[in-house]
Amino acid sequence: MTTDITTPAPTSPRAHAPAHPGHAAPKHKHRDRKPTGSRRSPGSYAIVAAVTAFVLAFLAPFAVILLNSFKTSADYRANGSLSWPTEWNWSIVGEVWERVDFTQKLVNSVQISLGVVLIAVVLALFNAYAIGIGRVRWRTAFLVFFLGVNVLPQEGLVYPIYYLFKEAGLYDGKLGYTILVGITYSAFGTYLLSSVFAGFPRELIEAASLDGAGRWTILWRIILPMSWPTLSVMCVFFFVWSWNEFLYPLVLLVSNDNQTVPLGLSVMQGQYTSDPTSMSAAALLGVIPMIVFFLIFQRSLTRGLTAGAVK
Template identity: 80%
Template structure:
């Protein structure tokens, strides 16, 4: 025997099952009471975070704005109004003057050549070393890792004099080739330590499948390991390029000729022992920063994808 619910007369609400309507009304009432609380909490978290991020951004942008404003001032304007004032008259000729005084074209070409060479040497050496230590599991693996870690923590000041005398003896002093080889080998130690930890967790199933298919070690590295490690390698390339571009101590000691010097050394040309030109130094600093800004704008997606790929397994 089947029971049916009686139909409600016209104009009256349909009857509800006892208990269901009450439960739904209670849940709806609870949802209605929760929504205002969630909406009330959001501004309390939103505004402090926004203020902290704004202060953090201003702390990084403020020095750059000071450099920009001083780069287009005249010397008299700087002496009369100070470094934090707005330029009374924009001096656009100072950039061309500093470009000629520093020889910025040659230094820019030198920095690009050296940075690209450092990236190539450091990444290739780090890739081969990490492939042998992380995947090949060579003998004395831990000892090699300790050695590469020691190279990373060794200060450059402790390497200046030994490298100086060695380069003088072998004929690499004041040459872009010798400096590029040195910085590339030093950076490869950090790359080796980083990639070894990445390759240590590489899926062994892929390596065993490649070995069963008859793939050699070179084929495995080129066809399997390299494509899967490209996000990490791209981040290393960006970091190595920026680090080598901003190097100052080593090129100051090893590159003494004007035709071999890099962009950061161009700033030291405008600083004398007893005199200095703050506006010219600001213009030179602006010329040195602009290429790095353009570099980050071009490779920001590569950097973001590499960091995201490394964070998500």
């Protein structure tokens, strides 16, 4: 019996020898590819230029106010409003602060604005929960009513409200004014939240109901956490709107101890007297709290505005 034994072909020792550490393995040469989209089109440069011009135009008034807030009156009259201060007058801000009693005005504005936000958001949440989730009767009629409250001008409501506050004993009181503005703003919040709750997934509510959750549990455990981005935006808007209110506090808050920041700054200019540097310092004092507020809550505002953009 013959057995064929096949002998393997001898292999070169270089085939199994490890590569020399000093020599790198040959690399395949690829053609250099230019990354797509690396070059901007002329349209993108035009958009960047337009946005830059818009930002500069927006910041220009603030820069003028900042320059004139530390000028002397003689410097302003001699060189105008656009010149650099020849001598920085740091005491003018303190003088305006004491003249306006800005500490009391600032405390009043913060208290009223926070109270307005609390009342408006709570009322809007309850109303929208009943209209958008509960599907109450005459839902459309309620929405039209709340929309009508938003479009009514303040000038048409100020006189009835004035006489109502007089009769109810709420005139020249921060509590009555806070309740009034909070109820007024809640109409807008109700209209906004009702449209948001109308598209709320009903499956979650039905599943929670099957698990034994009541209406209050559904509101606090499901509706409120999922609608918090919208509520945070409403809080920011209501705070800013309440801070900048002028007509209602002008009519309803007449005493110096109850006035807000806009009313306190309005006394800096009279019919026959006007000091541009003091007005600029007063405007600077009125703007700084809003800038600080936006810096604190800018993340909440951004999240709320972009909450429904990406799912």
